[in-house]
Amino acid sequence: MMSALTDLTIAEAGSLLTKGEISAVDLADAHIAAMEAEAELNAFITPTPERAREMAAAADASRARGEAGLLNGIPLAAKDLFCTEGILTTAGSHILQGFEPVYESTVSENLWQAGAVLLGKTNLDEFAMGSSNVTSHYGPVKNPWGRAVGRDLVPGGSSGGSAAAVAARIALGAVGTDTGGSIRQPAAFSGIVGMKPTYGRCSRWGIVAFASSLDQAGPLTRTVQDAAIMLRAMASHDPKDSTSVDRSVPDYEAALTGDVRGLRVGVPAEYRLDGMPAEIEALWQQGITWMRDAGAEIVEVSLPLTKYALPCYYIVAPAEASSNLARYDGMRFGLRVDGADLTDTYESTRAAGFGAEVKRRVMIGTYVLSAGYYDAYYLKAQKVRSRIGEDFEAAFGRCDVLLTPTAPSAAFTIGERQDDPILMYLNDVFTVPANLAGLPGISVPAGLDREGLPLGLQIIGRAFDEETMFRAAGVLETAADFTAKPPAL
Amino acid sequence: MALDKADVLHIARLARIRVAAEDLEGIASDLNHIIDWVEQLGEVETDTTAPMTSVVQMALKTRDDVVGDGGYADKVLANAPETADGFFVVPKVIE
Numbered sequence: 001m002m003s004a005l006t007d008l009t010i011a012e013a014g015s016l017l018t019k020g021e022i023s024a025v026d027l028a029d030a031h032i033a034a035m036e037a038e039a040e041l042n043a044f045i046t047p048t049p050e051r052a053r054e055m056a057a058a059a060d061a062s063r064a065r066g067e068a069g070l071l072n073g074i075p076l077a078a079k080d081l082f083c084t085e086g087i088l089t090t091a092g093s094h095i096l097q098g099f100e101p102v103y104e105s106t107v108s109e110n111l112w113q114a115g116a117v118l119l120g121k122t123n124l125d126e127f128a129m130g131s132s133n134v135t136s137h138y139g140p141v142k143n144p145w146g147r148a149v150g151r152d153l154v155p156g157g158s159s160g161g162s163a164a165a166v167a168a169r170i171a172l173g174a175v176g177t178d179t180g181g182s183i184r185q186p187a188a189f190s191g192i193v194g195m196k197p198t199y200g201r202c203s204r205w206g207i208v209a210f211a212s213s214l215d216q217a218g219p220l221t222r223t224v225q226d227a228a229i230m231l232r233a234m235a236s237h238d239p240k241d242s243t244s245v246d247r248s249v250p251d252y253e254a255a256l257t258g259d260v261r262g263l264r265v266g267v268p269a270e271y272r273l274d275g276m277p278a279e280i281e282a283l284w285q286q287g288i289t290w291m292r293d294a295g296a297e298i299v300e301v302s303l304p305l306t307k308y309a310l311p312c313y314y315i316v317a318p319a320e321a322s323s324n325l326a327r328y329d330g331m332r333f334g335l336r337v338d339g340a341d342l343t344d345t346y347e348s349t350r351a352a353g354f355g356a357e358v359k360r361r362v363m364i365g366t367y368v369l370s371a372g373y374y375d376a377y378y379l380k381a382q383k384v385r386s387r388i389g390e391d392f393e394a395a396f397g398r399c400d401v402l403l404t405p406t407a408p409s410a411a412f413t414i415g416e417r418q419d420d421p422i423l424m425y426l427n428d429v430f431t432v433p434a435n436l437a438g439l440p441g442i443s444v445p446a447g448l449d450r451e452g453l454p455l456g457l458q459i460i461g462r463a464f465d466e467e468t469m470f471r472a473a474g475v476l477e478t479a480a481d482f483t484a485k486p487p488a489l
Numbered sequence: 490m491a492l493d494k495a496d497v498l499h500i501a502r503l504a505r506i507r508v509a510a511e512d513l514e515g516i517a518s519d520l521n522h523i524i525d526w527v528e529q530l531g532e533v534e535t536d537t538t539a540p541m542t543s544v545v546q547m548a549l550k551t552r553d554d555v556v557g558d559g560g561y562a563d564k565v566l567a568n569a570p571e572t573a574d575g576f577f578v579v580p581k582v583i584e
Contacts, residue, residue: 100567198545239552242549311529314523314526332568332569332577333570334568341580342580345580347502347506351506363504363520364524366500367492379540380530380531380535383535383538384530384533386539421519421522422522422526436544438545464545
C-alpha cells in the first residue's frame with residue numbers, strides 16, 4: 001500500500017481522498033516514510049514530518065466538515081527559497097544560517113489555504129544560482145536516475161531537490177522557482193513535468209529574491225494535469241507584489257482538452273545548436289511529428305537573437321542579484337562575522353556567508369552596474385532584452401506555441417562542468433529566453449537517451465496564455481507516453 | 490579591457506566581499522572569461538531600441554499612502570544576531 005500511495009498523481013490522490021478511500025494522514029505517512037528511506041539523495045535541507053502530520057490531520061478534519069480545498073491532503077515539497085513561517089529557510093546559503101521567517105510567502109500560503117501538506121524544504125543551488133544543485137551550502141542533491149547508470153548524477157538546478165523529491169516518489173508535487181530555467185531544466189533531467197508561469201502570474205512576495213525581473217514560482221509534478229491543478233492553487237493577485245497581475249486565475253485543468261487540431265506549433269530554427277547531441281535533435285523531430293500527427297500545423301519560425309539570450313541574461317541576472325543580495329549584511333538576520341569596524345564586519349560576513357558562484361555573480365553584477373560600465377553592459381543588455389521580446393512577439397504572430405528541447409543534454413555526473421562557469425551556464429540556453437521575455441514555459445518528459453536517462457521537450461506560450469501552453473503540453477505528454485521511473489532503492 | 494587584480498579588489502570592495510590576496514588572480518581570470526563572453530552583445534544592433542523596463546505590459550500600481558501593517562518590533566527583531574531594548578545592535582557607524 002505504501003508504494004502505491006507514493007506513486008499516485010495529485011489528481012488520482014485527490015479523487016481517492018474525495019471518495020474517502022484514503023486519508024490525508026495515510027498519504028502523509030507514506031510520503032514521510034519515503035522521505036526517510038531516500039535520505040541519501042539529500043533532496044531536503046529541512047524535512048518537516050511533524051508539521052506534515054499535523055497539516056494532514058487538519059486536512060482530514062476540514063474535509064470531514066465539508067471544506068476541502070483544491071489540494072486538500074496533498075503532500076508537497078517546497079524549495080527552500082520560499083519563506084515559511086517558523087521553519088528554517090536557508091536559500092541553500094550559509095549566510096541565512098538560523099533564519100526562521102516570521103511570515104509566510106504568498107505562494108506557499110495559497111497552497112496551505114488549498115489544504116496542501118508540507119513535507120519539507122528542499123535543497124537548491126545557493127540563492128538559486130546554478131544548474132546542477134552543486135553550489136548548495138548543504139551539499140549536492142543526487143538524481144535518483146543515477147541508479148540507472150551507476151553514477152552520481154546531478155538532478156539539474158536550481159530546483160534540484162524539488163525535482164529529485166518528485167521523481168523519487170517522495171512528494172506528489174513540489175514548488176520551485178525559475179529565473180533562467182531552474183524549474184524546467186531539473187524537470188527534464190529528472191523525468192518529470194516542470195512549469196514556469198508568465199511573469200506576474202504568481203506573487204513573488206516572501207520568495208528569497210535572486211533576479212526580480214526574471215524570478216517566477218511554478219510547480220514540479222509527474223503529469224501536466226497535476227501542474228495545471230497546482231498552478232491554479234498557487235496563482236493569485238497579491239497587493240504585496242506590485243508586479244503580480246490583477247487577472248482572474250483560469251481553471252487550467254479545463255484547458256486540457258487533448259485537441260490541438262489547427263493549433264499552430266512554431267519550431268524556431270535557431271534552437272538547433274552546433275554540437276547538440278543527435279539524440280536531442282532526434283527527440284525534437286519526434287515531438288514535431290507527434291504534434292503534426294495530432295492535427296497541429298507545424299510552422300517554421302525564426303528567433304534570430306537566440307544566441308544572445310544567455311549572455312544578455314548573464315548581465316541582467318547578476319546585476320539584479322548584486323542589488324538584491326546587498327541586504328545580507330549581518331545586521332538584521334542570518335550570519336554575522338564580527339570585524340574590526342562596520343565595513344570589516346560586512347566584508348567578513350559576506351566572505352564567509354556566500355559561496356564561490358554567488359560571489360562571482362555579485363561581483364559581475366557590481367561591475368556591470370558600476371560607474372563607467374553601466375551603459376556599455378547593463379543598458380546594452382536591457383536593449384538586447386527588448387529585441388529578444390520583439391522576436392518572440394513576431395514569432396507569435398505566426399504561431400500559437402513554440403516547441404523546443406528543454407536542455408541541450410541529459411543529466412550529467414556530479415562534479416562535471418565545474419571548471420568553466422560558461423559551460424555550466426549553457427545548460428539554460430533553451431530556457432533563458434522565456435524568462436527574458438516573461439513567457440510561460442513547460443518541460444514535458446518525452447523520452448530516454450541511449451543510456452536510459454530522461455530527456456524533456458519544452459512548450460513556450462504567449463504571455464498569460466498558460467491554457468494553450470497546457471493544452472499543447474497535454475497532447476505532447478499523451479503522445480510521448482513517458483512511463484519510465486528511476487530505479488527504486 | 491581585461492580586469493587586473495587591482496580592479497577585482499575595487500569591485501570586491503564595492504560589493505563588500507573580502508577577497509584574499511591569493512584569490513585575486515583566479516577571480517580576475519573567471520570574471521574576464523565571463524566578460525569576454527558577454528561582449529558579443531556588441532554585435533546586436535540596438536541604436537533605435539529602448540531598454541526593457543517592464544517584462545509584461547502593465548501600469549505601475551499605486552496604493553493609498555497609509556499604514557497597513559506593522560507594530561511588531563519583536564517579530565522584526567526575531568532573527569537579528571544581536572538586539573537590545575527593541576533595537577538592532579550594530580558595530581559603531583560614526584567614529
